[in-house]
Amino acid sequence: MRILYFAWVRERVGRADEDIDPPRSVTTVLELMDWLAGRGEEYAHAFAGRGTIRAAIDHAHVKADAKIAGAREIAFFPPMTGG
Amino acid sequence: MRILYFAWVRERVGRADEDIDPPRSVTTVLELMDWLAGRGEEYAHAFAGRGTIRAAIDHAHVKADAKIAGAREIAFFPPMTGG
Amino acid sequence: MPSVAMTTTTIRLQVEDFDAAGEAAAITRGRTDIGAVVTFAGICRDHEGGACVRAMTLEHYAGMAEAEIASHVEEAVRRWPLVGVTVIHRHGRLVPGDNIVLVVTAAVHRGDAFAAAEFLMDYLKTRAPFWKREETPAGSSWVSAKKTDDVAAARWTRGGRDAAE
């Protein structure tokens, strides 16, 4: 499963993307954030305010309770500020 | 007192402008339209639907009950269709 | 020191065509405090209510037209914090594809630029002394005022969007 990070999430994690293999008990986006937060200090810092972090599965915005089964690419990022 | 006509009011009256000297009993825009309508067939035709004709005194939109005393220039025209 | 609020306004009535891009560029040139520029161009169409239009002639009330547009530009500047406003309205004979009217509004924030441009267009349609005569295969006739334009203009007078913004 490919994970992408953008903006300050990317900066805090220290990388733009990575491939991960979370345990089967991780079924939702929120659970994935919890699991990622436990991977080290930089992840804990990045996902500390996970209430504000948005997620997308395969290029579509999703909520924190979205199931991650079958996802090829999951992205985490702050609220958008384009336009 | 200078009178201007625009669009179909102008075409029906047969002229774009003229100087008039209405009697003192004519005090409002509506009374002026009534008086003009009595000046001949072309005026009667132009002012037949005077409910739809708009007026301006010295470049400012006015209603039919506006007083004409002191006016230098009074214009009659259909609803505007610019833009 | 806060910068002084200055609004650059340009109003022109002309027979000649206008350059929408050039007018927008003239407002923004050399400035770095503008965040949003809205440009509206009204264009002569070849169809109106199902009828084919070959050409139109715009008659206007010289003197009053300038005054009426200026007063609405002033009102737009009072209602929204604008950096620049340009209104150009053509008169004379136009054929389909020709430009008719241009409104450019520039502001720090996009909401103000959009609102002011729509306000100005709604008022130009219903209050500026211009009249269109259309030439169709069936002859030529004066265009009737549209009720939808009156409704659009009325939304700026109270309640409606303005109060919600």
Added chain:
Amino acid sequence: MPSVAMTTTTIRLQVEDFDAAGEAAAITRGRTDIGAVVTFAGICRDHEGGACVRAMTLEHYAGMAEAEIASHVEEAVRRWPLVGVTVIHRHGRLVPGDNIVLVVTAAVHRGDAFAAAEFLMDYLKTRAPFWKREETPAGSSWVSAKKTDDVAAARWTRGGRDAAE
């Protein structure tokens, strides 16, 4: 025979600058059925909430950004009868005065062109995956999302203007 409804849509994400006038002209060129063209240009400002901005860098999510913009352009075309829509969003480093985003909407009637342009801008601000990092004399930091942008986007979801039109 009624003409077939066709909407020309253009979407581009690019580092290079865009030519707002050229994009608007590309939509109207050779057509005489367009009555209204609204052009919105978003420009990099030198001040943001009182702080001086020297430059900004726009990061984006390639792939998703195109998909997200395309889906909102499609929604705009469904909601309003548009003849043409163009959306161009730049990314990379920009300085005050630089163009950021362009939306052009062309329609038979002005109300549709204005509404679609505002709708697209409100959605680009809140849903398109772009993030701005600003450089100020105090350092550089990520721009926070504005609540006013969320409010602006929410008005298109139900009731509000859409129902009133």
